[in-house]
Amino acid sequence: DAGITQSPRHKVTETGTPVTLRCHQTENHRYMYWYRQDPGHGLRLIHYSYGVKDTDKGEVSDGYSVSRSKTEDFLLTLESATSSQTSVYFCAISTNKGVVDSPLHFGNGTRLTVT
Amino acid sequence: KNEVEQSPQNLTAQEGEFITINCSYSVGISALHWLQQHPGGGIVSLFMLSSGKKKHGRLIATINIQEKHSSLHITASHPRDSAVYICAATYQGAQKLVFGQGTRLTINP
Numbered sequence: 001d002a003g004i005t006q007s008p009r010h011k012v013t014e015t016g017t018p019v020t021l022r023c024h025q026t027e028n029h030r031y032m033y034w035y036r037q038d039p040g041h042g043l044r045l046i047h048y049s050y051g052v053k054d055t056d057k058g059e060v061s062d063g064y065s066v067s068r069s070k071t072e073d074f075l076l077t078l079e080s081a082t083s084s085q086t087s088v089y090f091c092a093i094s095t096n097k098g099v100v101d102s103p104l105h106f107g108n109g110t111r112l113t114v115t
Numbered sequence: 116k117n118e119v120e121q122s123p124q125n126l127t128a129q130e131g132e133f134i135t136i137n138c139s140y141s142v143g144i145s146a147l148h149w150l151q152q153h154p155g156g157g158i159v160s161l162f163m164l165s166s167g168k169k170k171h172g173r174l175i176a177t178i179n180i181q182e183k184h185s186s187l188h189i190t191a192s193h194p195r196d197s198a199v200y201i202c203a204a205t206y207q208g209a210q211k212l213v214f215g216q217g218t219r220l221t222i223n224p
Contacts, residue, residue, distance in 0.1 A: 031210060043158075043201070043214045050210070058211065090158060094210075103148060103160035104212065 006107035023091030031094040121215035134189040138202030
């Protein structure tokens with residue numbers, strides 16, 4: 001158990017509402033990632049973080065923002081949810097050496113449905 | 116463009132068979148990862164390798180840098196091995212993974 005908790009595990013929300021997903025780690029690892037997983041697309045990177053207040057965009061960042069004010073928490077916000085953001089969201093962490101030298105550890109995922 | 120291609124997309128086999136899943140990638144990777152995802156479940160890291168071969172129980176991962184190819188083998192397959200297996204690459208200079216589409220493996224008893 002790599003000590004990663006995602007919350008909520010399931011959420012249904014309406015189009016146009018803001019939504020925040022939380023990823024919490026107890027490992028004090030530097031690198032954190034948010035992915036979405038959709039049929040036919042596999043895992044796609046939304047945003048990632050090198051450390052506190054250090055974040056960068058991934059390949060599908062439009063409509064999403066992130067914040068990392070503490071090492072242990074990485075928040076993903078859908079500013080105005082759309083039906084195309086219905087997906088399963090995974091948080092992952094890597095050790096201080098990053099994915100060049102260490103594996104990713106994934107959270108259990110958040111299933112988000114936008115109606 | 117840095118890509119990762121897996122084959123086959125789907126694989127069905129009988130219990131006990133030897134399984135091979137393939138992964139090809141572009142030049143310049145730092146590391147190659149194999150992940151496992153059971154139906155409705157989370158994602159688990161199986162291997163991370165940059166050369167040679169690694170073994171864990173009945174699972175073996177190999178990588179051939181010259182051919183830009185990696186394989187995941189499962190010996191004496193079992194129905195509990197049924198899952199999606201995902202290959203991912205870390206390209207040099209990057210701290211993020213490029214994922215393949217996954218291989219859905221079904222082992223029938």
